[in-house]
Structures are given as C-alpha cells and as structure tokens.
Amino acid sequence: MVTRLARCIALCALLAATAAGCVRVHPWESETLAARSMRTDPDPAERKLDGHVEEYREGSIGGSGAGGGGCGCN
C-alpha cells in the first residue's frame, strides 16, 4: 500500500514539475484566480466542522490538505 502511494506521489510530483516548467502566470494575470467565486474550498473553521462529520462517520482520514496557496493572487 505504501509503495503504491509512493509511486503515485512521485508521478504527481513529476507532473507538477513538468507543468511548472511549461507555464508562468504573472501577477497581473491572476485577477480571475483571486475572485470570490474561486474560493470554493471551505474556510478553516468550516473544514474543521466538516471534518467532525466525515472523519468520525467514515473509516478514512487525510488527503484534505490539497488546498493552500499557489494561487498567485496575493
């Protein structure tokens, strides 16, 4: 299981590195990414409360940290 996960991580890292080398979005092009409609991810407080429901009543955890920065909007 861990080996398969490690392969997936390596593949995703390779894809991300490839994508990073192909494109560069400049700060003046990131207006759309900073729009309110792009904040689909729950805020931290909402995510904490959602976690109560999902993690307690399902047998799985993790993988919810895919959010974060990198939007180029600040």
Next chain:
Amino acid sequence: MRLQLIGACVLLFAPAAGAQSLEREPWGGAVTAKVAAYQDDDDTTVVTSLVDGELRLSVPVAIGVHALVDAVSSASVDVVSAATQRWTEERVEAGLRSSFRGPAAIDASLGVSGSTENDWSSTTVRGSVGRDFAEKNTRLDLAAGYTANRVGRARDPGFEDDLGVVVIEAGATQLLDPRTLVGVAATLSGSRGFHASPYRTVLVGGGRFGFPETLPDERMRGALTVRVLRSLARRIGWEASYRAYADDWGVRSQTLASSLAFELGRSWDLRLRARGYYQWAAAFYREEYDEPLAYMTSDRELATFWDVEGGLKLGWSSGPFAIDAKADAIVYRFVDFARLEGRVALVSSLGAAFTW
C-alpha cells in the same frame, strides 16, 4: 470519543491557514464564530460551537487561538444493541497556534491543542513549513503532528489505555493558466495503542456470546488527493477532487467531490456542493463471528458502505463583516450491517466573521 482522532487531522489545513494569516497588514486579524448541528434518523445529534481568533503582529508573525465545544446525544442502534441507555456528553477543545515568515520567504507554523471529555483526553502538537515558488505559481507544503490520547471508560476508573497518532502531510499546488489551479496532497498516518471501543461488544456463535471488540495495536494509513480548481466564467468557479485511501487493516475508499461557486452581485455568494464516498470493509470486519478470532469488530464505520452528500452554502459580506449559512443532506447505505441498512443526516451551520 473517537472525535479526538480528528484532532490529528486538523494540521492538514494548518499550512494554508498560516500562509493566509501572514498576508494580513500588521495588527490585522479576524474573529470567526460558527455553530453547526448534525442530526440523523439513527437518533444521534451533535451540536458543535467554534470560536477562532487570529492576529498578525507588527513583525511577520501571526498568532491564533480557538475554542470548540461538542455536545453529543445518541441512542443509535449501536447503543441499543449494547443494552445501554441514551447517552449525552460534552467535549471541550482549546488550541493555540503561531505562524511566521522566516528566511527565504518560508512560512512556518506551530500549534498545540488539547481536548477533554468524560472518557478521553487528547493533546496534539503540530508544525508545518511551506513556500511559494515561481512568482507564486507553485507552492509546496509539509506538515507533521503527533497526538497523544488517553483512553478511559465511563464509570470504570480502573480502565485506562493510550493511543498515539503520527500524521505526515505533503501538498503541492500549481497554476496551469490564469484560470486553472491543480493540487495534490498526500497523507501518511501511523497509530499505536488502544484502537478499540471499550464499550462495543461483538456477537459470537450465532449471537449466544458477547466478546469485547479487539483491534490491532498498530495501524498505517495513507491517502492521496488530486484537485482541480477552474474559473468557468467571470463569476463562476468550479472545483473537483478525487481521493484514494488505503490502510493496513484492509480498509480502502474512494471519494469524489465537486462544487460550483457563484458571485451574486457585490455581496452575496452561493456555493453548491456534491460528494460521494465508497468504502470497502476492514479484512477482519464481521457483523457476527462463528468463533472468537484474534481481531473482531462490528463497527459499521469499518464495514463496506457508501454515502452521498449534497448541499448549498449562502454567504454575505460587506466591508469587515461576513455571515454564512450552510445546509447539507447525507444519505448513508451500509452494505453488510443488517442492524442498520442506512441513515439520513442533515448538517447545518451558521457562521459570522469580523475582519480588520
């Protein structure tokens, strides 16, 4: 009592939250309050109240505190089959965190939180580092945490055991174009100690005997999530994510989620969200056992089941003020748990925030 395990997962959003705090002006901050209610037709109600505050200092350091209270009341089929009465209990949690921007524009955060209830206490320490690259086109985050749990049993002062949980998380996000962001996150978690419920009984020999639930002392868990966020039109954003999960108890799951966000004028926002989850049971799960085995559980959260969820969130903001209301419906179906074929739950919340 298993709610404490969630404490170990809170660190998963620590990197993003810490980075956002540091983007505020000096002495800028926010106070957030939320109340959420979970109610299902299996006679369980959970009301959670959360208050969170954070302040960015004059130097690039932000501090935050939170307090949370869970009020749980249940007479579910699990409780009835254990021949006990409806129970109610409260859990109180408090936490302190700090984030700072160090040399080479590296964001770091440290946090500690503790919680207590009548049969469980827990302390979590967590830390994270993250950094933007390539004009903020790329971001990498790494987080780790440890939770020490003290497990007890109500009305049995002689029962006491430990459970330790380590969580390591790595995340990366990448801009693909001015309208598209992709992300990937991986979580590895290891736990050692008493995993079972001290209250749950397993039926053996056609229901003639009841044995205490027994689970392995160790558990390794891994999850991988990929996510796409794209602007579909000027005021419409779309997000989709897929998560794969597996652990060494044999539990596997897949999760698909998608949401649409609409800007409705200058102040109003609407978000529609749908989520689907399918889980395969732990290798040793049985609803009943023919004979005693080394590991036995009839915990339906370790069974094969699926759930689907849908709901909406409406938000309003003006200047420093913001309020939101959310309602979700969740349908659960248990494939190999005859005592409860399924349940329907409603989750609602109200939130308010003041930012300066």
